Amino acid sequence: MNEQIQAIQAEVESFLISNEAELEQFRIAYVGRKGRLAALFDGLKDVPAENRRDVGQALNALKQLAEGKFSLAQEAFADSGSSVQVPDDLTLTDPIMHGSMHPLTIVRARILEIFNRMGFSVSDGPEIETDFFNFTALNFPPNHPAREMQDTFFIEKGKGEIQDDVLLRTHTSNVQVRLMQYQKPPIRSIMPGRVFRNEAISARAHCLFHQVEGLYVDEDVSFKDLKDSLYHFAKEMFGKDTKVRFRPSYFPFTEPSAEMDITCLLCKGDGCNVCKQAGWVEIGGAGMVDPNVLENVGIDSKKYSGFAFGMGIERITMLKYQIKDLRLFTENDVRFLRQFN
The missing domain is CATH 3.30.930.10 (Bira Bifunctional Protein; Domain 2)
Known part of the structure; x- marks a missing residue:
């Protein structure tokens, strides 16, 4: 169970949410009722009693991580009113608007x-x-x-x-x-x-x-x-x-x-x-x-x-x-x- 939690944590941290479609994919995969986190919580009853407390704490931490990332991305899209556009080449600088003399x-x-x-x-x-x-x-x-x-x-x-x-x-x-x-x-x-x-x-x-x-x-x-x-x-x-x-x-x-x-x-x-x-x-x-x-x-x-x-x-x-x-x-x-x- 601990190995599964660590693997899903790595997936949540590396998941790139650049538009609303990817935000919905993240919700279904990790935050929704049928997501992977929900399946882990359902399997908590099969964990030995002496380990259940530690595993439960790790699951709760993972849940907070996923829900926090989802909420932040959701708020960002709501504020901007449009999808965040991520350039193909992240090494490129933003286009500069050149000023002019009065x-x-x-x-x-x-x-x-x-x-x-x-x-x-x-x-x-x-x-x-x-x-x-x-x-x-x-x-x-x-x-x-x-x-x-x-x-x-x-x-x-x-x-x-x-x-x-x-x-x-x-x-x-x-x-x-x-x-x-x-x-x-x-x-x-x-x-x-x-x-x-x-x-x-x-x-x-x-x-x-x-x-x-x-x-x-x-x-x-x-x-x-x-x-x-x-x-x-x-x-x-x-x-x-x-x-x-x-x-x-x-x-x-x-x-x-x-x-x-x-x-x-x-x-x-x-x-x-x-x-x-x-x-x-x-x-x-x-x-x-x-x-x-x-x-x-x-x-x-x-x-x-x-x-x-x-x-x-x-x-x-x-x-x-x-x-x-x-x-x-x-x-x-x-x-x-x-x-x-």
Whole structure:
């Protein structure tokens, strides 16, 4: 009897239950009323009285082993709702789902690559900033209307009290100020990063987005240098057939100032709903660094001049990939992200 118990125990332990059909076979063979364990219990009466207790304990242990294995497999199938598929070759690894880069990451890297080839380094700065670096040093006087245009998030001191001089940066221009304050010209750098503005979230606006700004300060820097740099960028980013135009504009920290447009990539300049039938789409602002800004950071404006520009990475990405809803960038929808493998 002991030899039979050991043999059946080995069978129970080695029995592979990989689907519900095999689970039923196991039940009939070992757990059911007519199974092999039931037959052993029926034969217990023929065991000599002096051995019956030991054999009975061994049988009970075997029964618990079989019923436990059956219950675990039954629960596993119930949880999965389907059969467990065992591969033919157990040495094979599971197929790996390769991830993909976020479209904003792809475009950011491409922007940096283009400007790096033009000799621009990459600079970074804090996202929590003081009023001086975000506004005052950039020629924003107190109570200037442009401050209201920024829709700033100010930091609370506590108990709802606003800390007027600490805020979430509204542009990456704060990095330009820090760079000019602590580095002597020549300066040629770009500043990518997150910025924050208190705006309602919609298909065309968000309270958190990404900018890349550029700064070039040296002797005899001209508006032509600015235009040539941005012309080259536009054609590298969007294609050689891309047309560029500059429109006069106003920014507190540049003079003269301009906004930069490119031909609409959807209608190729013919006019559509995206470009409001104009055939042009604005991608950023630019201009010559105001002499007051240079003086604010200790640079001699009579000796040095410079240009600065800024553009939204989301805007460039939407144009490049013809994406019409800004919210798609932050919703983490896998179906959207997988398009950029």
